[in-house]
Amino acid sequence: MFLTMDSLQSLQQQLIQQMDAYQPCKNQPEITALTAKIQLEQNLLAWLKAQQDYPQFYLHCRADSPNEQENHIAAIGQVRTFTTVNHAQTFVRRADFTLVGGMTFNGECDFYLPRLLLRQVDGELTATLFIDSQKDLSVEKQLAGKCLKNFTKSVALEPVVQSVRLVEKKATQAQWCEWVEQALLEIKKGSFTKVVLANESIFSSRQPINAIDFLAESEKKNTGCYHFFFAQKADYAFIGSSPERLYLRNGQYLQTEALAGTAVMSDDEEQNQRQGEWLLKDEKNEYENMLVVEDICGNIESFTQNIEVQSVELKRLRLVQHLRRKIFAKLTALTADEACLNAIHPTAAVAGLPKQNALRFLAKTETFERSWYAGTLGFMNRARAEFCVTLRSAFVEQNRIRVFAGAGIVAGSVPLLEWQEIERKASGLLSLLQNSGEHICQ
Known part of the structure:
Protein backbone atom coordinates (compact mmCIF):
# COMPACT_ATOMS: atom_id res chain seq x y z
CA MET A 1 0.00 0.00 0.00
CA PHE A 2 1.05 3.60 -0.51
CA LEU A 3 -0.05 6.86 1.11
CA THR A 4 -0.97 10.16 -0.53
CA MET A 5 -0.24 12.08 2.66
CA ASP A 6 -0.62 15.66 1.47
CA SER A 7 -4.05 15.08 -0.03
CA LEU A 8 -6.20 12.31 1.37
CA GLN A 9 -4.71 12.86 4.82
CA SER A 10 -5.88 16.48 4.71
CA LEU A 11 -9.42 15.37 3.91
CA GLN A 12 -9.27 12.74 6.64
CA GLN A 13 -8.15 15.27 9.23
CA GLN A 14 -10.91 17.70 8.25
CA LEU A 15 -13.55 14.99 8.65
CA ILE A 16 -12.12 13.77 11.97
CA GLN A 17 -12.09 17.30 13.36
CA GLN A 18 -15.71 17.83 12.33
CA MET A 19 -16.71 14.47 13.80
CA ASP A 20 -14.94 15.16 17.11
CA ALA A 21 -16.64 18.56 17.37
CA TYR A 22 -20.09 17.27 16.45
CA GLN A 23 -22.70 17.29 19.21
CA PRO A 24 -26.42 16.75 18.64
CA CYS A 25 -28.78 19.55 19.62
CA LYS A 26 -32.50 20.25 19.70
CA ASN A 27 -34.24 20.19 16.34
CA GLN A 28 -31.30 18.19 15.01
CA PRO A 29 -31.82 16.86 11.45
CA GLU A 30 -32.18 13.08 11.28
CA ILE A 31 -28.91 12.76 9.31
CA THR A 32 -25.83 14.94 9.74
CA ALA A 33 -23.43 15.33 6.80
CA LEU A 34 -19.79 16.25 7.46
CA THR A 35 -18.15 17.45 4.24
CA ALA A 36 -14.63 18.34 3.14
CA LYS A 37 -13.15 18.98 -0.28
CA ILE A 38 -9.76 19.51 -1.88
CA GLN A 39 -8.24 20.02 -5.32
CA LEU A 40 -7.01 16.52 -6.13
CA GLU A 41 -7.08 13.96 -8.93
CA GLN A 42 -7.56 10.69 -7.07
CA ASN A 43 -8.09 7.28 -8.68
CA LEU A 44 -11.18 6.16 -6.78
CA LEU A 45 -10.82 2.51 -7.82
CA ALA A 46 -7.33 2.39 -6.30
CA TRP A 47 -8.77 4.04 -3.18
CA LEU A 48 -11.70 1.61 -3.03
CA LYS A 49 -9.34 -1.36 -3.34
CA ALA A 50 -7.77 -0.41 0.01
CA GLN A 51 -11.04 -0.03 1.92
CA GLN A 52 -12.38 -2.61 4.36
CA ASP A 53 -16.00 -1.51 4.86
CA TYR A 54 -18.98 -2.87 2.90
CA PRO A 55 -21.08 -2.43 0.91
CA GLN A 56 -18.84 -0.80 -1.68
CA PHE A 57 -20.08 1.13 -4.69
CA TYR A 58 -18.38 2.79 -7.66
CA LEU A 59 -19.76 4.57 -10.69
CA HIS A 60 -17.83 6.29 -13.45
CA CYS A 61 -20.44 8.23 -15.39
CA ARG A 62 -20.27 8.39 -19.16
CA ALA A 63 -19.34 11.75 -20.67
CA ASP A 64 -20.84 12.23 -24.14
CA SER A 65 -19.13 15.50 -24.98
CA PRO A 66 -16.22 17.70 -23.86
CA ASN A 67 -18.79 19.90 -22.09
CA GLU A 68 -19.95 17.07 -19.81
CA GLN A 69 -18.12 16.62 -16.52
CA GLU A 70 -16.10 13.50 -15.74
CA ASN A 71 -18.03 12.31 -12.73
CA HIS A 72 -16.74 9.48 -10.50
CA ILE A 73 -18.46 8.29 -7.31
CA ALA A 74 -17.18 5.84 -4.69
CA ALA A 75 -18.96 4.87 -1.49
CA ILE A 76 -18.36 2.55 1.47
CA GLY A 77 -20.55 1.47 4.37
CA GLN A 78 -24.20 2.36 4.83
CA VAL A 79 -26.31 4.44 7.19
CA ARG A 80 -29.84 3.94 5.85
CA THR A 81 -31.26 1.39 3.39
CA PHE A 82 -34.38 1.51 1.21
CA THR A 83 -36.02 -1.44 -0.50
CA THR A 84 -38.56 0.57 -2.51
CA VAL A 85 -38.08 3.53 -4.83
CA ASN A 86 -40.92 5.30 -3.04
CA HIS A 87 -39.15 5.19 0.34
CA ALA A 88 -35.86 6.25 -1.26
CA GLN A 89 -37.57 9.17 -3.02
CA THR A 90 -39.32 10.26 0.18
CA PHE A 91 -35.98 10.34 2.00
CA VAL A 92 -34.33 12.39 -0.76
CA ARG A 93 -37.16 14.91 -0.72
CA ARG A 94 -36.87 15.22 3.05
CA ALA A 95 -33.11 15.13 3.60
CA ASP A 96 -31.59 15.99 0.18
CA PHE A 97 -28.63 13.65 0.40
CA THR A 98 -27.25 11.43 -2.34
CA LEU A 99 -28.44 7.82 -2.39
CA VAL A 100 -26.63 5.16 -4.41
CA GLY A 101 -27.84 1.78 -5.64
CA GLY A 102 -30.50 0.74 -8.07
CA MET A 103 -32.95 -1.89 -9.26
CA THR A 104 -32.45 -5.43 -10.48
CA PHE A 105 -33.88 -6.52 -13.82
CA ASN A 106 -37.00 -7.80 -12.04
CA GLY A 107 -37.48 -4.55 -10.11
CA GLU A 108 -36.06 -5.41 -6.68
CA CYS A 109 -34.67 -2.22 -5.14
CA ASP A 110 -31.49 -1.65 -3.18
CA PHE A 111 -30.85 2.03 -2.47
CA TYR A 112 -28.84 3.26 0.46
CA LEU A 113 -27.21 6.25 2.08
CA PRO A 114 -23.51 5.33 2.37
CA ARG A 115 -21.44 6.00 5.46
CA LEU A 116 -18.75 7.68 3.36
CA LEU A 117 -19.24 9.13 -0.12
CA LEU A 118 -16.46 10.39 -2.39
CA ARG A 119 -17.10 12.36 -5.55
CA GLN A 120 -14.44 13.29 -8.09
CA VAL A 121 -15.41 16.03 -10.58
CA ASP A 122 -13.00 18.04 -12.72
CA GLY A 123 -10.04 17.84 -10.37
CA GLU A 124 -12.01 18.40 -7.17
CA LEU A 125 -12.48 15.59 -4.65
CA THR A 126 -15.34 15.92 -2.16
CA ALA A 127 -15.76 13.56 0.81
CA THR A 128 -18.97 13.38 2.83
CA LEU A 129 -19.31 11.42 6.07
CA PHE A 130 -22.85 10.70 7.26
CA ILE A 131 -23.95 10.30 10.90
CA ASP A 132 -27.40 9.12 11.90
CA SER A 133 -28.51 11.62 14.53
CA GLN A 134 -31.36 9.37 15.63
CA LYS A 135 -29.01 6.61 16.82
CA ASP A 136 -26.57 6.34 19.71
CA LEU A 137 -23.91 9.00 19.10
CA SER A 138 -21.01 7.00 20.52
CA VAL A 139 -21.84 4.02 18.30
CA GLU A 140 -22.24 6.27 15.25
CA LYS A 141 -18.89 7.95 15.87
CA GLN A 142 -17.26 4.55 16.29
CA LEU A 143 -18.67 3.34 12.97
CA ALA A 144 -17.66 6.58 11.25
CA GLY A 145 -14.16 6.35 12.70
CA LYS A 146 -13.86 2.79 11.43
CA CYS A 147 -14.74 4.02 7.93
CA LEU A 148 -12.04 6.68 8.14
CA LYS A 149 -9.33 4.29 9.38
CA ASN A 150 -8.04 3.41 5.90
CA PHE A 151 -9.12 6.67 4.31
CA THR A 152 -5.61 7.78 3.30
CA LYS A 153 -4.72 4.45 1.71
CA SER A 154 -4.82 3.35 -1.89
CA VAL A 155 -3.67 0.09 -3.43
CA ALA A 156 -1.98 0.01 -6.83
CA LEU A 157 -4.19 -1.37 -9.59
CA GLU A 158 -2.62 -4.40 -11.23
CA PRO A 159 -3.00 -5.96 -14.69
CA VAL A 160 -5.37 -8.90 -14.81
CA VAL A 161 -3.30 -11.81 -16.09
CA GLN A 162 -5.33 -15.00 -16.04
CA SER A 163 -6.36 -17.97 -18.11
CA GLN A 232 -22.19 -6.24 -0.62
CA LYS A 233 -19.27 -8.22 0.81
CA ALA A 234 -15.64 -9.07 0.09
CA ASP A 235 -14.87 -11.56 -2.71
CA TYR A 236 -18.27 -11.18 -4.44
CA ALA A 237 -18.86 -8.24 -6.75
CA PHE A 238 -21.00 -7.17 -9.69
CA ILE A 239 -19.02 -5.22 -12.27
CA GLY A 240 -19.47 -3.98 -15.80
CA SER A 241 -18.84 -1.43 -18.52
CA SER A 242 -22.15 -0.45 -20.08
CA PRO A 243 -22.65 1.74 -23.15
CA GLU A 244 -26.26 2.53 -22.22
CA ARG A 245 -27.68 5.38 -20.18
CA LEU A 246 -31.03 4.69 -18.54
Missing part, protein backbone atom coordinates in the same frame (compact mmCIF):
# COMPACT_ATOMS: atom_id res chain seq x y z
CA VAL A 164 -10.04 -18.81 -17.85
CA ARG A 165 -11.88 -22.03 -18.57
CA LEU A 166 -15.50 -22.33 -19.61
CA VAL A 167 -17.43 -24.27 -16.97
CA GLU A 168 -21.00 -23.96 -18.20
CA LYS A 169 -23.31 -22.07 -20.51
CA LYS A 170 -26.86 -21.92 -19.17
CA ALA A 171 -28.01 -22.45 -22.75
CA THR A 172 -25.96 -24.15 -25.46
CA GLN A 173 -25.93 -22.67 -28.93
CA ALA A 174 -28.62 -25.14 -30.02
CA GLN A 175 -30.83 -24.42 -26.98
CA TRP A 176 -30.47 -20.67 -27.32
CA CYS A 177 -31.28 -20.75 -31.05
CA GLU A 178 -34.36 -22.78 -30.13
CA TRP A 179 -35.36 -19.99 -27.69
CA VAL A 180 -35.05 -17.54 -30.58
CA GLU A 181 -37.25 -19.74 -32.79
CA GLN A 182 -39.87 -19.84 -30.00
CA ALA A 183 -39.68 -16.06 -29.72
CA LEU A 184 -40.15 -15.64 -33.48
CA LEU A 185 -43.25 -17.83 -33.33
CA GLU A 186 -44.67 -15.63 -30.55
CA ILE A 187 -43.87 -12.52 -32.57
CA LYS A 188 -45.67 -14.02 -35.58
CA LYS A 189 -48.70 -14.76 -33.36
CA GLY A 190 -48.69 -11.16 -32.13
CA SER A 191 -47.76 -11.87 -28.49
CA PHE A 192 -45.06 -9.20 -28.67
CA THR A 193 -43.05 -7.32 -31.30
CA LYS A 194 -39.68 -7.66 -29.59
CA VAL A 195 -38.09 -9.71 -26.83
CA VAL A 196 -34.51 -9.57 -25.56
CA LEU A 197 -33.08 -13.03 -24.90
CA ALA A 198 -29.90 -13.39 -22.87
CA ASN A 199 -27.52 -16.11 -21.79
CA GLU A 200 -25.26 -16.69 -18.79
CA SER A 201 -21.80 -18.22 -19.16
CA ILE A 202 -19.72 -19.36 -16.19
CA PHE A 203 -15.93 -19.39 -16.30
CA SER A 204 -13.26 -20.31 -13.78
CA SER A 205 -9.67 -19.18 -13.37
CA ARG A 206 -6.73 -20.83 -11.63
CA GLN A 207 -6.16 -17.87 -9.31
CA PRO A 208 -8.71 -15.52 -7.70
CA ILE A 209 -9.50 -12.46 -9.80
CA ASN A 210 -9.61 -9.08 -8.10
CA ALA A 211 -12.86 -7.52 -9.31
CA ILE A 212 -11.56 -3.95 -8.94
CA ASP A 213 -8.46 -4.71 -11.03
CA PHE A 214 -10.75 -6.37 -13.59
CA LEU A 215 -12.98 -3.29 -13.78
CA ALA A 216 -9.98 -0.94 -13.95
CA GLU A 217 -8.73 -2.85 -16.99
CA SER A 218 -12.16 -2.54 -18.58
CA GLU A 219 -12.30 1.17 -17.76
CA LYS A 220 -9.05 1.70 -19.69
CA LYS A 221 -10.11 -0.30 -22.75
CA ASN A 222 -13.89 0.21 -22.99
CA THR A 223 -14.14 3.97 -23.43
CA GLY A 224 -17.43 5.78 -23.89
CA CYS A 225 -19.13 3.62 -21.26
CA TYR A 226 -20.44 3.71 -17.71
CA HIS A 227 -18.24 1.65 -15.40
CA PHE A 228 -19.75 0.23 -12.22
CA PHE A 229 -18.79 -1.88 -9.21
CA PHE A 230 -21.20 -3.04 -6.51
CA ALA A 231 -20.14 -5.41 -3.71
CA TYR A 247 -31.48 8.38 -17.86
CA LEU A 248 -29.80 11.55 -16.65
CA ARG A 249 -31.85 14.15 -14.78
CA ASN A 250 -30.66 17.70 -14.21
CA GLY A 251 -33.40 19.42 -12.23
CA GLN A 252 -36.50 18.98 -14.39
CA TYR A 253 -34.59 18.16 -17.57
CA LEU A 254 -34.43 14.50 -18.59
CA GLN A 255 -32.07 12.79 -21.02
CA THR A 256 -32.51 9.16 -22.02
CA GLU A 257 -31.80 7.12 -25.14
CA ALA A 258 -32.67 4.19 -27.34
CA LEU A 259 -29.63 1.99 -27.84
CA ALA A 260 -30.52 -0.99 -30.02
CA GLY A 261 -29.26 -2.49 -33.26
CA THR A 262 -25.78 -3.98 -33.47
CA ALA A 263 -22.91 -4.50 -35.89
CA VAL A 264 -19.34 -5.70 -35.38
CA MET A 265 -16.19 -3.68 -34.74
CA SER A 266 -12.66 -4.86 -35.57
CA ASP A 267 -9.13 -3.55 -36.04
CA ASP A 268 -9.97 -2.81 -39.68
CA GLU A 269 -11.27 0.77 -39.86
CA GLU A 270 -12.55 0.39 -43.43
CA GLN A 271 -14.57 -2.66 -42.40
CA ASN A 272 -15.92 -0.78 -39.38
CA GLN A 273 -17.02 2.02 -41.69
CA ARG A 274 -18.80 -0.42 -43.99
CA GLN A 275 -20.46 -2.15 -41.04
CA GLY A 276 -21.61 1.21 -39.68
CA GLU A 277 -23.06 2.26 -43.03
CA TRP A 278 -24.84 -1.09 -43.30
CA LEU A 279 -26.21 -0.74 -39.76
CA LEU A 280 -27.63 2.72 -40.48
CA LYS A 281 -29.49 1.37 -43.54
CA ASP A 282 -30.54 -2.07 -42.25
CA GLU A 283 -34.33 -2.27 -41.89
CA LYS A 284 -34.31 -4.92 -39.14
CA ASN A 285 -31.96 -2.94 -36.89
CA GLU A 286 -33.72 0.35 -37.61
CA TYR A 287 -37.04 -1.26 -36.71
CA GLU A 288 -35.58 -2.65 -33.47
CA ASN A 289 -34.25 0.79 -32.47
CA MET A 290 -37.52 2.57 -33.24
CA LEU A 291 -39.43 0.09 -31.08
CA VAL A 292 -37.29 1.20 -28.13
CA VAL A 293 -37.84 4.89 -28.98
CA GLU A 294 -41.61 4.44 -29.13
CA ASP A 295 -41.63 2.47 -25.88
CA ILE A 296 -39.65 5.08 -23.93
CA CYS A 297 -41.62 8.03 -25.32
CA GLY A 298 -44.92 6.29 -24.58
CA ASN A 299 -43.85 5.49 -21.02
CA ILE A 300 -42.70 9.03 -20.12
CA GLU A 301 -45.28 11.15 -21.95
CA SER A 302 -47.69 11.30 -18.97
CA PHE A 303 -45.19 13.22 -16.81
CA THR A 304 -43.08 15.08 -19.40
CA GLN A 305 -43.44 17.79 -22.00
CA ASN A 306 -41.49 18.83 -25.10
CA ILE A 307 -40.18 15.35 -25.89
CA GLU A 308 -37.46 15.55 -28.56
CA VAL A 309 -36.00 12.52 -30.34
CA GLN A 310 -32.71 13.23 -32.09
CA SER A 311 -31.56 11.70 -35.36
CA VAL A 312 -30.05 8.24 -35.33
CA GLU A 313 -26.29 7.97 -34.81
CA LEU A 314 -23.67 5.28 -34.29
CA LYS A 315 -22.37 4.46 -30.82
CA ARG A 316 -18.98 2.85 -31.40
CA LEU A 317 -17.44 0.53 -28.82
CA ARG A 318 -14.39 -1.71 -28.73
CA LEU A 319 -16.02 -4.84 -30.19
CA VAL A 320 -19.46 -3.73 -31.39
CA GLN A 321 -21.29 -0.63 -32.61
CA HIS A 322 -24.93 0.28 -31.99
CA LEU A 323 -27.67 2.52 -33.31
CA ARG A 324 -28.55 5.25 -30.83
CA ARG A 325 -31.20 7.93 -30.66
CA LYS A 326 -30.97 10.43 -27.80
CA ILE A 327 -34.25 11.52 -26.21
CA PHE A 328 -34.74 14.82 -24.32
CA ALA A 329 -37.76 15.98 -22.31
CA LYS A 330 -38.80 18.33 -19.52
CA LEU A 331 -40.41 16.82 -16.44
CA THR A 332 -43.66 18.29 -15.19
CA ALA A 333 -43.76 19.86 -11.73
CA LEU A 334 -43.09 17.53 -8.77
CA THR A 335 -42.08 14.62 -10.99
CA ALA A 336 -38.87 12.98 -9.78
CA ASP A 337 -36.89 9.78 -9.93
CA GLU A 338 -39.54 7.39 -8.68
CA ALA A 339 -41.65 8.10 -11.77
CA CYS A 340 -38.64 8.02 -14.11
CA LEU A 341 -37.28 4.72 -12.81
CA ASN A 342 -40.63 2.95 -12.78
CA ALA A 343 -41.52 4.21 -16.25
CA ILE A 344 -38.25 3.64 -18.09
CA HIS A 345 -36.80 0.50 -16.43
CA PRO A 346 -36.56 -2.06 -17.90
CA THR A 347 -36.59 -0.60 -21.40
CA ALA A 348 -37.51 -2.45 -24.56
CA ALA A 349 -33.75 -2.56 -25.24
CA VAL A 350 -33.28 -5.14 -22.45
CA ALA A 351 -36.76 -6.67 -22.01
CA GLY A 352 -39.03 -6.31 -25.03
CA LEU A 353 -42.31 -4.81 -26.18
CA PRO A 354 -45.03 -4.93 -24.96
CA LYS A 355 -43.04 -5.14 -21.75
CA GLN A 356 -45.25 -7.41 -19.65
CA ASN A 357 -45.76 -9.97 -22.42
CA ALA A 358 -42.01 -10.03 -23.08
CA LEU A 359 -41.23 -10.41 -19.38
CA ARG A 360 -43.60 -13.37 -19.06
CA PHE A 361 -41.92 -15.06 -22.03
CA LEU A 362 -38.46 -14.49 -20.53
CA ALA A 363 -39.56 -15.83 -17.13
CA LYS A 364 -40.67 -19.15 -18.61
CA THR A 365 -37.86 -19.44 -21.19
CA GLU A 366 -34.52 -18.33 -19.71
CA THR A 367 -32.97 -20.89 -17.38
CA PHE A 368 -31.07 -18.47 -15.12
CA GLU A 369 -31.70 -15.50 -12.83
CA ARG A 370 -30.68 -12.16 -14.37
CA SER A 371 -30.43 -10.45 -10.98
CA TRP A 372 -28.44 -7.22 -11.55
CA TYR A 373 -27.79 -8.01 -15.22
CA ALA A 374 -29.90 -5.61 -17.35
CA GLY A 375 -30.90 -3.82 -14.16
CA THR A 376 -29.86 -0.29 -13.33
CA LEU A 377 -27.32 1.31 -10.98
CA GLY A 378 -26.71 4.97 -10.24
CA PHE A 379 -27.32 7.79 -7.79
CA MET A 380 -30.01 10.33 -7.02
CA ASN A 381 -30.48 13.51 -5.02
CA ARG A 382 -32.86 16.45 -5.35
CA ALA A 383 -30.87 18.29 -8.01
CA ARG A 384 -29.56 15.44 -10.12
CA ALA A 385 -29.79 11.74 -10.84
CA GLU A 386 -27.99 9.45 -13.23
CA PHE A 387 -28.52 5.75 -13.90
CA CYS A 388 -26.98 3.33 -16.38
CA VAL A 389 -28.34 0.06 -17.72
CA THR A 390 -26.14 -2.68 -16.26
CA LEU A 391 -25.10 -4.41 -19.47
CA ARG A 392 -21.74 -5.97 -20.47
CA SER A 393 -21.56 -7.15 -16.90
CA ALA A 394 -20.42 -10.04 -14.74
CA PHE A 395 -20.42 -11.36 -11.19
CA VAL A 396 -16.89 -12.02 -9.92
CA GLU A 397 -16.50 -14.43 -7.01
CA GLN A 398 -12.81 -15.16 -6.39
CA ASN A 399 -11.93 -17.50 -9.28
CA ARG A 400 -15.44 -17.78 -10.69
CA ILE A 401 -16.92 -15.37 -13.26
CA ARG A 402 -20.54 -15.29 -14.40
CA VAL A 403 -20.90 -13.30 -17.64
CA PHE A 404 -24.16 -12.15 -19.23
CA ALA A 405 -25.09 -10.98 -22.74
CA GLY A 406 -28.33 -10.55 -24.65
CA ALA A 407 -29.77 -9.72 -28.07
CA GLY A 408 -33.03 -8.18 -29.23
CA ILE A 409 -35.24 -10.55 -31.22
CA VAL A 410 -37.67 -9.05 -33.73
CA ALA A 411 -39.30 -10.26 -36.93
CA GLY A 412 -36.47 -11.07 -39.32
CA SER A 413 -33.96 -12.10 -36.65
CA VAL A 414 -31.70 -15.00 -37.64
CA PRO A 415 -31.00 -17.30 -34.65
CA LEU A 416 -27.37 -18.08 -35.50
CA LEU A 417 -26.53 -14.41 -36.14
CA GLU A 418 -28.10 -13.45 -32.81
CA TRP A 419 -26.03 -16.14 -31.07
CA GLN A 420 -22.88 -14.71 -32.65
CA GLU A 421 -23.91 -11.26 -31.38
CA ILE A 422 -24.24 -12.33 -27.74
CA GLU A 423 -20.92 -14.19 -27.95
CA ARG A 424 -19.22 -10.99 -29.16
CA LYS A 425 -20.82 -8.98 -26.37
CA ALA A 426 -19.81 -11.51 -23.70
CA SER A 427 -16.22 -11.48 -24.95
CA GLY A 428 -15.96 -7.74 -24.23
CA LEU A 429 -15.07 -8.37 -20.58
CA LEU A 430 -13.43 -11.77 -20.92
CA SER A 431 -11.00 -10.59 -23.59
CA LEU A 432 -9.45 -8.31 -20.96
CA LEU A 433 -8.12 -11.33 -19.11
CA GLN A 434 -4.69 -11.68 -20.67
CA ASN A 435 -3.57 -15.13 -21.76
CA SER A 436 -7.20 -16.28 -21.89
CA GLY A 437 -6.85 -16.99 -25.60
CA GLU A 438 -8.74 -19.95 -26.93
CA HIS A 439 -10.29 -20.77 -23.55
CA ILE A 440 -12.82 -17.94 -23.83
CA CYS A 441 -15.06 -19.50 -26.45
CA GLN A 442 -14.74 -23.21 -25.68
